[in-house]
Amino acid sequence: MAFPLQGPKLPKLPFSVLIIISILGRSLHASEPPLTLDHYAPTCPGVFEIIKKEMECEVLSDPRNAALIVRLHFHDCFVQGCDGSVLLDDTITLQGEKKASASINSLGGFKIIDRIKNKIESECPGIVSCADILTIAARDAVLLVGEPYWDVPVGRKDSKTASFELAESNIPTADESLLSIITKFLYQGLSVTDLVALSGAHTIGTARCASFRARIYGDFETTSDRSPVSETHLNSLKSMCPATGGGDNNISAMDYVTPNLFDNSFYHLLLKGDGLLNSDQELYSSMLGLETKNLVIKYAHDPVAFFQQFSYSMVKMGNITNPDSFVNGEIRTDCRFINA
Incomplete structure (x- = not known):
């Protein structure tokens, strides 16, 4: 098992160090x-x-x-x-x-x-x-x-x-890049696999408008499959989370399909490009996230694998x-x- 270094701030690791740590699969x-x-x-x-x-x-x-x-x-x-x-x-x-x-x-x-x-x-x-x-x-x-x-x-x-x-x-915060979040997980001794599995906890719970405003007025339409359901959901999000003029504390479910059920629906939303938080959607859509993308696909198609890894993580x-x-x-x- 892995345990955190005690001390000051989280170190900023260069990309090359992240790759080495990931390949070795070693705990810090x-x-x-x-x-x-x-x-x-x-x-x-x-x-x-x-x-x-x-x-x-x-x-x-x-x-x-x-x-x-x-x-x-x-x-x-x-x-x-x-x-x-x-x-x-x-x-x-x-x-x-x-x-x-x-x-x-x-x-x-x-x-x-x-x-x-x-x-x-x-x-x-x-x-x-x-x-x-x-x-x-x-x-x-x-x-x-x-x-x-x-x-x-x-x-x-x-x-x-x-x-x-x-x-x-x-x-980790909602607007962080994938590499930054990976760094924070590695610092705790948690792997990329742990990151993707633990992110699945977002299949329950809500997020504030302030946390997803940049996403819905940014690249949501770029990543989304633009299905009628996705379009309706995006319009609903924009109606309760205006681009300007308040609404910061208005909330939305991170999994709008089964918001009160712990399942693998979260990963299906990422495949559709409908992740509410930028940090979540990057698991699937980031060009640097080949490993995370493959894990998202795996957990979307195999709920048992997700449950087993989530328990372990x-x-x-x-x-x-x-x-x-x-x-x-x-x-x-x-x-x-x-x-x-």
Whole structure:
């Protein structure tokens, strides 16, 4: 498995280095996390069932909650590893990650994690980390809106720190180039295959007009197959997301065919050229994306292959750890604040 280097900003790798890393298929990092499937068996055996029941209630009340939790997990793991740092609120002595440009208007689900944490604390006080709760909840979120299932290794501790700077630099954004996003994934020890599979999470969830305005008034018509369905969808997007004059917070499903079902429809949209975000469509349309294009085609035609790779890549991403948290971390009583 692969784990992130701790330290300053994400390095800018030249294209030649990216090619070398991709060919070698080597991780940038080497250590293994002390995570196991039965970590809570002797201390909080009901933790998985508690999280499952709470997530069932949340997703039943609003299917969009599934995407919120999955996205929250992604953002957590790409900053300092999966250590619950994304859940921390700002305080006088700590600047959290929630107000970073890639997070401030795109993250939600914090209250869901709060409710799950409170339930677990009443059953097993001081035992289960917020980082583990978020990782397990992300798995359950996917399962509750479709497939697949995977076992979640646990035993993470919660970080006592957060990094606004890394949240600004490490998290991919909607308008980034394919090579830039590949660089950010490689930095985390995640491969091009992981990138394409994990991008499939966009089969659920929504995006803000501000994130796709440039796309729908830019090259959408160039990449689209211009079918009547695509034309109607583009016109609908433009009506709710004007080129100028506001509407930044208006939202649209990233998969307009099956927005609340976790399936491989996302990849079919990329084949049609109808990806909502530039960063997604580049997986198929970029001239530099031969490997990503072939993977998009594969997952569009083989949903089982997509589910298998997505499961593997989610475990791999979930195992990105903050080594410092295992030495200096804690089990937070409140996921929003470091223990007093």
